[in-house]
Amino acid sequence: xxxxxxxxxxxxxxxxxxxxxxxxxxxxxxxxxxxxxxxxxxxxxxxxxxxxxxxxxxxxxxxxxxxxxxxxxxxxxxxxxxxxxxxxxxxxxxxxxxxxxxxxxxxxxxxxxxxxxxxxxxxxxxxxxxxxxxxxxxxxxxxxxxxxxxxxxxxxxxxxxxxxxxxxxxxxxxxxxxxxxxxxxxxxxxxxxxxxxxxxxxxxxxxxxxxxxxxxxxxxxxxxxxxxxxxxxxxxxxxxxxxxxxxxxxxxxxxxxxxxxxxxxxxxxxxxxxxxxxxxxxxxxxxxxxxxxxxxxxxxxxxxxxxxxxxxxxxxxxxxxxxxxxxxxxxxxxxxxxxxxxxxxxxxxxxx
Amino acid sequence: xxxxxxxxxxxxxxxxxxxxxxxxxxxxxxxxxxxxxxxxxxxxxxxxxxxxxxxxxxxxxxxxxxxxxxxxxxxxxxxxxxxxxxxxxxxxxxxxxxxxxxxxxxxxxxxxxxxxxxxxxxxxxxxxxxxxxxxxxxxxxxxxxxxxxxxxxxxxxxxxxxxxxxxxxxxxxxxxxxxxxxxxxxxxxxxxxxxxxxxxxxxxxxxxxxxxxxxxxxxxxxxxxxxxxxxxxxxxxxxxxxxxxxxxxxxxxxxxxxxxxxxxxxxxxxxxxxxxxxxxxxxxxxxxxxxxxxxxxxxxxxxxxxxxxxxxxxxxxxxxxxxxxxxxxxxx
Numbered sequence: 001x002x003x004x005x006x007x008x009x010x011x012x013x014x015x016x017x018x019x020x021x022x023x024x025x026x027x028x029x030x031x032x033x034x035x036x037x038x039x040x041x042x043x044x045x046x047x048x049x050x051x052x053x054x055x056x057x058x059x060x061x062x063x064x065x066x067x068x069x070x071x072x073x074x075x076x077x078x079x080x081x082x083x084x085x086x087x088x089x090x091x092x093x094x095x096x097x098x099x100x101x102x103x104x105x106x107x108x109x110x111x112x113x114x115x116x117x118x119x120x121x122x123x124x125x126x127x128x129x130x131x132x133x134x135x136x137x138x139x140x141x142x143x144x145x146x147x148x149x150x151x152x153x154x155x156x157x158x159x160x161x162x163x164x165x166x167x168x169x170x171x172x173x174x175x176x177x178x179x180x181x182x183x184x185x186x187x188x189x190x191x192x193x194x195x196x197x198x199x200x201x202x203x204x205x206x207x208x209x210x211x212x213x214x215x216x217x218x219x220x221x222x223x224x225x226x227x228x229x230x231x232x233x234x235x236x237x238x239x240x241x242x243x244x245x246x247x248x249x250x251x252x253x254x255x256x257x258x259x260x261x262x263x264x265x266x267x268x269x270x271x272x273x274x275x276x277x278x279x280x281x282x283x284x285x286x287x288x289x290x291x292x293x294x295x296x297x298x299x300x301x302x303x304x305x306x307x308x309x310x311x312x313x314x315x316x317x318x319x320x321x322x323x324x325x326x327x328x329x330x331x332x333x334x335x336x337x338x339x340x341x342x343x344x345x346x347x348x349x350x351x352x
Numbered sequence: 353x354x355x356x357x358x359x360x361x362x363x364x365x366x367x368x369x370x371x372x373x374x375x376x377x378x379x380x381x382x383x384x385x386x387x388x389x390x391x392x393x394x395x396x397x398x399x400x401x402x403x404x405x406x407x408x409x410x411x412x413x414x415x416x417x418x419x420x421x422x423x424x425x426x427x428x429x430x431x432x433x434x435x436x437x438x439x440x441x442x443x444x445x446x447x448x449x450x451x452x453x454x455x456x457x458x459x460x461x462x463x464x465x466x467x468x469x470x471x472x473x474x475x476x477x478x479x480x481x482x483x484x485x486x487x488x489x490x491x492x493x494x495x496x497x498x499x500x501x502x503x504x505x506x507x508x509x510x511x512x513x514x515x516x517x518x519x520x521x522x523x524x525x526x527x528x529x530x531x532x533x534x535x536x537x538x539x540x541x542x543x544x545x546x547x548x549x550x551x552x553x554x555x556x557x558x559x560x561x562x563x564x565x566x567x568x569x570x571x572x573x574x575x576x577x578x579x580x581x582x583x584x585x586x587x588x589x590x591x592x593x594x595x596x597x598x599x600x601x602x603x604x605x606x607x608x609x610x611x612x613x614x615x616x617x618x619x620x621x622x623x624x625x626x627x628x629x630x631x632x633x634x635x636x637x638x639x640x641x642x643x644x645x646x647x648x649x650x651x652x653x654x655x656x657x658x659x660x661x662x663x664x665x666x667x668x669x670x671x672x673x674x675x676x677x678x679x680x681x682x683x684x
């Protein structure tokens with residue numbers, strides 16, 4: 001196997017850092033170029049060259065062209081407007097950044113493989129959606145926010161795919177990530193003291209464990225290159241109400257007319273973009289058969305297990321399993337005593 | 353914490369089936385472990401003998417165990433949101449009195465519904481609220497030997513209304529679209545469809561037992577593509593639960609509803625008027641119509657689709673008429 005030279009964008013964020021570290025451990029990887037516009041919290045391992053630059057800068061173009069990069073892993077699409085410094089900057093980074101990166105990649109002579117980390121958010125969340133999305137189903141374009149950015153990014157990547165037929169393009173649409181360390185708007189939502197929900201709705205959610213995120217990215221980057229678009233999520237689904245109970249938090253149902261103002265509050269505290277409120281109302285489930293069959297990837301963690309792991313390692317539960325079990329046992333013991341006293345006394349031939 | 357599926361409880365339920373609860377220490381779920389402990393305690397003479405109250409105690413035990421599971425989120429729903437635990441312990445017990453005592457549902461032809469594997473159950477639809485779909489579902493769950501869960505394809509409105517939307521999914525329904533229907537059938541599920549839709553539910557009382565147009569035959573296309581047999585089901589009784597004399601179209605439009613029914617009692621008597629009338633119900637499943645042997649060309653031929661649609665509709669219409677004649681009176 002030829003020594004691999006891999007470029008990773010969004011490398012300073014949590015997923016990026018873990019992927020870069022995992023890639024650096026692989027013997028077949030000769031070099032990793034880690035790109036981000038901000039410094040990583042800890043320095044990268046030896047094989048890694050950190051490029052402190054925005055995707056839109058000419059330094060990136062030079063790096064892609066000159067470093068003999070054979071694989072480009074694009075993780076740099078962000079769902080967090082507040083962290084990016086506003087929705088405009090986020091859109092600018094997501095969409096323009098991707099365009100610049102692809103423009104540079106178009107002229108990279110050694111490039112053979114492009115991996116895009118996308119999201120199941122491209123499908124949107126609506127009551128009229130099919131229950132389970134496959135990659136080939138047509139979907140309405142989400143009209144704003146992260147979902148819209150993700151679709152535009154995918155569109156640019158597809159047009160790149162047509163122009164550079166010698167490059168294998170793999171698009172991974174990941175479900176919401178949870179785990180002991182990953183930090184995103186949804187994990188912050190479950191870390192709130194109470195979880196606001198839309199009254200009268202209980203969406204189906206899918207989760208992907210952060211270890212599986214790295215596993216699928218490694219598989220797509222280092223394994224045999226597979227062309228196509230793949231949904232990636234843990235098996236099974238978790239209802240929002242169920243997730244909140246597993247998290248041991250009290251839910252706070254908000255009537256639909258008031259949802260707008262609470263959403264604004266959520267936007268400020270956990271950095272939700274508006275379409276994610278729709279996600280908490282209608283949910284979304286994606287089919288992962290294609291990833292299993294064509295990419296050969298099956299997640300190790302099911303959606304419920306991934307969420308349980310996240311809840312066990314990160315959340316301070318208000319309602320614990322021990323409490324509930326104790327209350328149940330005591331209620332039952334009281335009932336049994338009462339029944340023994342009443343029932344035993346009235347039974348014909350019973351001890352009187 | 354491991355990533356593996358949790359193992360299931362080793363005990364048998366009262367119905368003699370394998371318990372579906374996740375197992376704890378000793379290979380038993382919390383409920384069965386406690387039962388075992390209680391039995392041991394009684395035998396040792398420590399626990400008081402509940403005597404005549406034993407059935408109540410068993411019920412309370414199961415109810416408490418259910419509450420514990422719900423509070424801790426220890427249950428599984430499928431990818432469509434179907435929650436069998438909730439159906440078994442809450443939703444079905446709520447509907448059962450209506451089924452048994454209010455409408456005294458009589459079921460025929462259950463042998464035409466397969467014990468396993470896919471089938472498309474197609475029925476007539478009437479009565480302002482989709483009680484007929486719920487009763488057909490309950491008939492299959494309670495009276496079919498294989499206790500099959502019918503996965504009903506419901507109108508989009510069911511998934512936009514608060515409170516209704518999650519209940520619709522949890523009770524096993526999903527949106528009426530060919531993607532969902534085919535996915536369920538390919539998974540070997542029993543799928544229910546009421547092709548008259550709002551036209552059937554919202555038709556005036558004078559049109560009772562006259563079946564409306566059967567959509568555009570989309571259900572036939574689904575059956576042909578998946579090779580699932582079609583089982584027509586004729587429901588008698590649902591037409592009289594809310595005798596709709598008037599449809600306030602403007603008011604309906606205001607609320608975003610497909611129709612706004614006026615019955616002799618509703619909205620005149622307010623919420624009391626919304627109590628359905630206790631008509632006598634007969635649900636008959638008809639012999640299945642196979643589609644697997646029609647071949648691949650059939651689904652491209654609109655004539656085949658039209659013919660099959662008419663065949664299903666006629667079967668249901670005739671069975672409805674036959675059972676109407678056999679019924680002694682509307683409320684008998």
